[in-house]
Amino acid sequence: xxxxxxxxxxxxxxxxxxxxxxxxxxxxxxxxxxxxxxxxxxxxxxxxxxxxxxxxxxxxxxxxxxxxxxxxxxxxxxxxxxxxxxxxxxxxxxxxxxxxxxxxxxxxxxxxxxxxxxxxxxxxxxxxxxxxxxxxxx
Ligand code: ZN
Numbered sequence: 001x002x003x004x005x006x007x008x009x010x011x012x013x014x015x016x017x018x019x020x021x022x023x024x025x026x027x028x029x030x031x032x033x034x035x036x037x038x039x040x041x042x043x044x045x046x047x048x049x050x051x052x053x054x055x056x057x058x059x060x061x062x063x064x065x066x067x068x069x070x071x072x073x074x075x076x077x078x079x080x081x082x083x084x085x086x087x088x089x090x091x092x093x094x095x096x097x098x099x100x101x102x103x104x105x106x107x108x109x110x111x112x113x114x115x116x117x118x119x120x121x122x123x124x125x126x127x128x129x130x131x132x133x134x135x136x137x138x
Pocket of ligand 1: 081085087088091
């Protein structure tokens with residue numbers, strides 16, 4: 001069995017953003033040479049997410065509004081977590097949007113359903129953060 005590991009680095013300016021990382025993940029898959037197997041992609045930070053959805057800007061605005069309704073950034077004082085930090089909302093947003101995705105690899109390609117794309121979701125930016133790509137198979 002082949003195994004491949006790579007870290008993708010991001011430095012998002014601003015507190016929150018959704019970035020389509022599908023092309024970068026596909027590059028990893030090509031580099032791995034794996035034709036049949038599984039690809040795991042996860043955020044390596046507890047205030048960021050990796051998730052799969054549609055690359056549609058209206059939907060991304062809807063995600064932002066939805067997350068701000070559930071876990072508004074401000075006031076910072078509403079979160080028991082905040083004290084030394086102000087990112088209580090970011091931990092909750094990450095939990096809602098998820099830590100990782102697993103995608104089947106078939107004939108050397110990501111075996112997506114219609115419109116599926118992989119996104120990095122940043123909820124506490126302005127610093128360097130990592131995403132792990134791990135691929136196993138033949
Ligand atoms: Zn924190």
